[in-house]
Amino acid sequence: MTTLIDRYVYTVLRRVPEQQRTDIDRELRTSIEDAVEARVSGGAPPDTALQQTLLELGDPDRLADGYADRKQYLIGPDLFPIWQRLLTMLLTVVLPIVVVIAVVIQVLDDPAVGPIIGAAVSSAITVGAHLAFWATLVVAVLERTGVTRSALRGGTRREWSLDDLPRYEPRAIALSELVAGVLWPVLLIAGLVLQQFTFTDVPVLNPDNWTFWWPYLIVVLTLEALYTVWLYRRGSWSRAVTAANAALAVLTTVPLVWLLAEEKFFNPAWVSTQDWGSTADPLSWLTGIVLVTAIVGALYDVIDVAVKTERARRGVHTPVPGTGAEYTNPI
Amino acid sequence: MTMDATLSTHLQELRRGTVVVASLTVLREPGYGYSLLETLSAAGFEVEANTLYPLLRRLEAQGLLTSSWNTDEARPRKFYRTTEQGDAIAAALRDEWTRLDKAVTDLDTPAGTVSGSDA
Structure with missing residues (x-):
């Protein structure tokens, strides 16, 4: 029969590294027996003395964790901010992108409301x-391999310095907007070129336009990207910016609208290969959707830049993102 | 959090390192787990067995204590003794304790030059 002491000691040893077990076994037993002896000589009955001693030692699992000196947390305070930022970024940026892609694939595959909602929710x-699990696992492993925050930040063991403070200077556009403003035209150009050869058996857009309009669009889109770089380096809004932006919008949108209206935009061969279900005149539907998107998008862009310029000209305070403070954006 | 809970959290924070100083100081004379526990609680340190026993092994792993088994008596006991390094660290910790004690006392009894609180 195992005694109460045996049961307690074995429970502790279960969670202690093997090479320490013999030593801790002997030492812990002696310590318990010493304590029991002291209580008995103080007048307590042996059974009660043992029970009280073990109760005082408390949860054997906790004692074992003390002996094993292991971390009793998944992610400690040093790496927690990094884990939090990583998780926020993954769930607010990466997740929506993946969900949108899943929905687009579903729309191309079978554009019915039920499956689309299903694809969105399940993805x-x-x-x-997956994102939450893997992010947590990676940071927990880093925590256990002794990687510190400063090692992660600098690669080398660089301490935090004043240069790490964001500048919060009035800028026309933020770095993220610069990246988006360059990436978007590049993606459009890539899409324009690739649709000729891949994606579908026949090109989606009218191949006849390669004689002039598609190269022209590539040039204008390149100008859009250059405009964004210029605006970023310029650092402030002005009437010149508004004019350049509006000119680019006209240069892009007017030919698009004309091509659409003349039904020269889509490839008729592609339209006829698709199964449009009960839609009587798919080309006019497609044309209408793209037409409205192009015009609304261009108008929004022109008005947005004009409003920002006007606010800057009047010295209206502009909030600094995420701080609640404001700065005046001088022109 | 109630007043009592707050107080006990802060007390715990304040006492955290004191068991190390006390143990290293007491174990300049060799002692075993239970004897140290008795000595410390008699001296007024509120320390529990389940924190003290693992702590002794940690200090040994850090080289601040050495240990040897004494099997002369009926009950084999593991005796710990403070090493030279452990003694030096204990001395440094006691100095720091004295310095902090003086600093806190000075703050508590402001001299004429020290500006009082707003109240």
């Missing part, structure tokens, strides 16, 4: 769970 849950 959000599955991908969200």
Whole structure:
């Protein structure tokens, strides 16, 4: 029969590294017996003395954790901010992108409301769970391999310095907007070129336009990207910016609208290969959607830049993102 | 959090390192786990067995204590003794304790030059 002491000691040893077990076994037993002896000589009955001693030692698992000196947390305070930022970024930036892609694929495959909602929900849950799990696992492993925050930040063991403070200077556009403003035209150009050869058996857009309009669009889109770089380096809004932006919008949108209206935009061969279900006149539907998108997008862009310029000209305070403070954007 | 809970959290924070100083100081004379526990609680340190026993092994792993088994008596006991390094560290910790004690006392009894609180 195992005694109460045996049961207690074995429970502790279960969670202690093997090479320490013999030593801790002997030492812990002696310590318990010493304590029991002291209580008995103080007048307590042996059974009660043992029970009280063990109760005082408390949860054997906790004692074992003390002996093993192991971390009793998944992610400690040093790496927690990094884990939090990583998780926020993954769930607010990466997850929506993946969900949108899943929905687009579903729309191309079978554009019905039920499956689309299903694709959105199931991809959000599955991908969200994966992102959270892997991010947590990676940081927990870093925590256990002794990687510190400063090692992660600098690569080398660089301490935080004043240069790490964001500048919060009035800028026309932020770095993220610069990246988006360059990436978007590049993606459009890539899409324009690639649709000729890949994606579908026949090109989606009218191949006849390669004689002039598609190269022209590539040039204008390149100008859009250059405009964004210029605006970023310039650092402030002005009437010149408004004019350049409006000119680019006209140069892009007017030919698009004309091509669409003349039904020279889409490739008729592609339209006829698609199964449009019960839609009587798919080309006019497609044309209408793209037409409205192009015009609304261009108008929004022109008005947005004009409003920002006007606010800057009048010296209206502009909030600094995420701080609640404001700065005046001088022109 | 109630007043009592707050107080006990802060007390715990304040006492955290004191068991190390006390143990290293007491174990200049060799002692075993239970004897140290008795000595410390008699001296007024509120320390529990389940924190003290693992702590002794940690200090040994850090080279601040050495240990040897004494099997002369009926009950084999593991005796710990403070090493030279442990003694030096204990001395440094006691100095720091004295310095902090003086600093806190000075703050508590402001001299004429020290500006008082707003109240």
